[in-house]
Amino acid sequence: MDKNEIIEKEQIAPNIHSCTVDAPGIAKKALPGQFVIVIPDEYSERVPVTIADWDAEKGYVTIIFLEIGASTQRLAELNTGDDIYSFTGPLGKPFEIENFGTVALVGGCYGIGGIYRAAKTLKENGNKVICFSEARSKFLLYWNKKLEEVADEVRYSTVDGSLGSKGHSFDLLEDNLKSGEHFDRIMAVGCTFMMYRVARVTKPFGVKTIVSMNPVMIDGTGMCGACRLVVEGETKFACVDGPHFDAHKIDWNIVSDRRKAYLEEEIISKER
Template identity: 40%
Template sequence: MYKILEKKVLAPSIFMMKILAPRVAKAAMPGQFIILRVDEKGERIPLTVCDTDANEGSVTIVVQTIGCSTRQMEGYEAGDFFYDFVGPLGVESELISEDKDELKKLKIMFISGGVGAAPVYPQVKWLHENGIKADVIMGFKNKEMVILEEEMKSVSNNVYVATDDGSYGFKGMVTNQLQALVDEGNHYDLVVAIGPMIMMKFVCKLTEQLGIKTVVSMNPIMVDGTGMCGACRITVDGETKFACVDGPEFDGHKVNFDEALNRSTMYKAEEAVKNTETYCAAGGIK
């Protein structure tokens, strides 16, 4: 059982939880994720590690309430316990293994969409702690949905917030913001994009035109998180990869996004049934 140390609402339907999981906190690296189960009958929910505190033994996750299980999670408070909290899973960010002096020579841009800010933060924080600067574009639907802005500013060189409706920061998509920065004469050697799959697809289309190497963090349907079930398979450069063990990060210009997007809709009908109020009230996933 894993105790919830802290819970904080960040935006409508988005909340942060700090979980007591000492072994995960000690081992987790930026780019990796965990899988939790709310209770003994709960489904396995993959969530990116947003932050860790090895001394406290805590792992911070950010959750957006979308389906039955995340709605169940939303009902838990500090002092409650989750049944399972497994990790760290996946491969750490490739930046971790790069020569730090070489990274200092690069102009790095991170692009996050919505709750993608959560997995971007630990990577930018790690770079900051190692004396490496990075810029960040954070995209949201509107001002009300902005999360982790101050946290990101504390570890970034520059933070650019873009909102679809222009209610805060730059008006437009993250791709519009990136293009505007390039048009102003800014140069970038590397883009790391994390967020909704459709957002990452269009970021990659733009960066391919601009000739900027791009890394994406894939979030396909996932079940066991160990490569056994094959649910999270994607095609990268014509080869089958499993996001849970080969990723979640891949060369964005080699990912078959159309296939991945199509696979992500395979269980929409089942999800709709299981996401009804009646089903969730009856105990959720069985």
């Protein structure tokens, strides 16, 4: 059992934190698109978090998370040198990666970090990689340089227009598709709304689109079924069957309803 000591921690944008953890076992095995389950302290929930980066040699794993509920708030309070109560992974299936041709990777919120290693590995596999990084405003973007280093191109969108195109990444993607730009595959990591909108934009163009689902989970090993979703009429568990699914085959209504199951409790639990 690793001690899960925090090696480095930083607020990289308001409410978005990067946390590098000493977890050699996970660092050795992690692949792009996999996740860990993090429990900041013994009272907290089991929180699934996408692995953003890792260093197999040093044995470090980096996660990027949005401070949103009581448990992620607790995680944000931990500092360099603290031990995380529980840090389990790697979990889930990795992204399918091969030489597709031209790939668009869409990242928003924690998903900007979530697409970084996929971009790197896709590039190493001979793809032309175009990253779409989005936020409400320029100051909420992060890892711009890191993405620029591994991708052929990074296209920014901000809702307020402070950097790149004004609007969302899916708006920009739609413009690009409409103007005849060709993508062989599209992958999106971020909030449910963004991924849903990406799916809607790409569907008429028939581009295979993979989204990295982020439902409520508990064990993360297929034991409880909290993370279930419906894909082509069949119930799937995001933790073991995913988290990556064909965006055009997902029943998004069920996803959206299930996301809202604990909204009230989230508020209560923050009032310690």
